[in-house]
Amino acid sequence: MSVVEVIQSIDQNYVRSRIPRVAIVGTGLVGSTTAYALLLSKTPAEIVLINRDKRRADGHVQDLRDAEVFSHTTRVVAGHFDDCCSADVIIITVGVSQSGQRSRLESLNETAAILKNLVLKVARCNPHGILLIASNPVDVLTYAAWKWSGLPPNRVIGSGTSLDTSRFRRRLAEHYGVASDNVHAYVIGEHGESQVPVTSSARIAGMSLENFCRELGLPHDEDMLRKIANDTRATGLEIIRAKGATYYGIGTALARITGAILRDEHAVLTVSSLVPESMGLGEVSLSLPTIITRDGVARVVSIPLDVSERHALEASAETLKQYIAALKT
Incomplete structure (x- = not known):
């Protein structure tokens, strides 16, 4: 040395x-x-x-x-x-x-x-x-x-889609009648219009949403899931139009990310970072489930996506790359 x-x-x-x-x-x-x-x-x-x-x-x-x-x-x-x-x-x-x-x-x-x-x-x-x-x-x-x-x-x-993920989990929890910390689901891609709420690999009590509904005798409503995804996407603008700005949610999300870093938690959070080449999305930063430690990003985790979610993620990456290319500074 x-x-x-x-x-x-x-x-x-x-x-x-x-x-x-x-x-x-x-x-x-x-x-x-x-x-x-x-x-x-x-x-x-x-x-x-x-x-x-x-x-x-x-x-x-x-x-x-x-x-x-x-x-x-x-x-x-x-x-x-x-x-x-x-x-x-x-x-x-x-x-x-x-x-x-x-x-x-x-x-x-x-x-x-x-x-x-x-x-x-x-x-x-x-x-x-x-x-x-x-x-x-x-x-x-x-x-x-x-x-x-x-x-x-x-x-x-x-900060990426850490806030969007919390919104998505809350809405799913409210719909299925469970505590939000028992819902494991992610919003990936851009923090914005092209974000991708992932339902295909979402889990409650270790079960897919479809199996959870079957277990409890509930209807598995794909239209409702699409509405939850769309409502999640629109939440930020709704708050801004109502009160001028969002800050409680994002402030808490930033505190959560910071705490995970300082405590070396190895927590899995949907933060934005440079996407690994192995993901096949090109050189871009966007949100994916990420293990956060004292050194920052320890690993970006690849989660299962269905065909439509993969296409939506690729489209989100392309949208972001267009704006990166247009950056003037």
């Missing part, structure tokens, strides 16, 4: 021996809600809120510290961008607001210009940190962040 490798190893071991640090860049609705969700999850960490308007970050910190006494394991501070250099996880939430009048892919280049500058700065000073992208369109920007940063693909993750 060379001297440089020894020093890098020592640096990495030091980073892992101290209290983990999570830097949240952008303290709008999503960033501040993510900090609150992390606080409630009692994830042992120091949360650093970073915002161009320092006064806003300070205000959030004062408010969050009133909740800090109930957590005991999490500390919240306001910081500067330099704090990203020593962070274990850097969550980028800038530019995530949606108007409800534009798709996630329409505002791509505007958000990309902001994001590129941030990503380049982080990559230069923190080669061991994990980038967690929440900015939309998240799949395209996760891919772009990986290209810009030069970081290994396992260290650049997007």
